[in-house]
Amino acid sequence: MTDELILTRPDDWHLHVREGALLRCVVPDTARQFARAIIMPNLKPPVATVERALSYRDEILQAVPEGMHFTPLMTLYLTEQTTPEEIKKAAECEHVYAVKLYPAGATTNAASGVRNIKEVYPVIEAMEKYDLPLLMHGEVVDTEIDVFDREAVFIERHLEPLVQHFPGLRMVMEHITTQTAVEFVRSAPDTLAATITAHHLLLNRNAMFEGGIRPHHYCLPLIKRETHRQALVAAATSGHPKFFLGTDSAPHPKGAKEAECGCAGIYTAKDAMAFYAEVFDAAGCLDRLEGFASFYGADFYGLPRNTDTIRLIRESVSVPETIDFGGEIGVPLRAGGEVHWKVA
């Protein structure tokens, strides 16, 4: 049994850190484990310009504890007002790494998203031209589509046409949740990759209803049935470079989740590497964790792999019931339970 893992320092290719006091609480959790993270732009109002991305980047850097090195990789929020000129500017900016597409209303703070993807094709064309990756929240929003089917319908209606229409565009389908997505990404050209969260690898949809409604297991895209979880584990542990780590850690105050209409998002950043190690360990594939967590994402984004390392030790550590979210209360994944790896 492997009791110690030394890995090239990993990166998180999909992360929400919010703003202000909450940001200052969550950034250190990520910086403790990861060298870099792709920062989601779904603030209110969204981070839609290079200028705003740069000031947001400064705010994140100020929250990195002394002695830690952490690089936020900024993204722009694609709106119907985004211009090809802004894309050019983003591509030329050394701190902006991608543009995020949210179908309007698909998830937390997605009201400014895109209603008709075809309408923004000229902007996507600019991304292809300037080689700036497009990241997608891959769900349709139509109320007549069953919530558990929205990812599969997105693939059919929007992703397939995008892949065909923009052969030179690098795209990431974020936080995939189904076997359908795994198969689609696998068989698509190398320009398409996917991130996988820890919670979609650890939980199936029963976790949302264990003895009652469990708001802290509610995220978007929703956690799916066990067969899909298994397909995600197989993809993540396959050693296929199209699949890499993206926590989608999405902090919301306790009160905003335990509400009549609770927010989507799970806070996993604190124990992210422990969660992924558990998954790879259970699958008997700990030797493949480094590729998934530390290599394939950097390779896809065309960035150098990190050169320093982190050490994970097999040790049970209790997860607090609640944590400080900057004056509010946060509830991390597995609150009150234990994780079985510790970052030394």
Ligand code: NCD
């Ligand atoms: C995210 C958030 O809270 O910002 N929520 C979530 O459930 N994952 C948004 C997102 O990535 O969908």
Ligand code: ZN
């Ligand atoms: Zn997200």
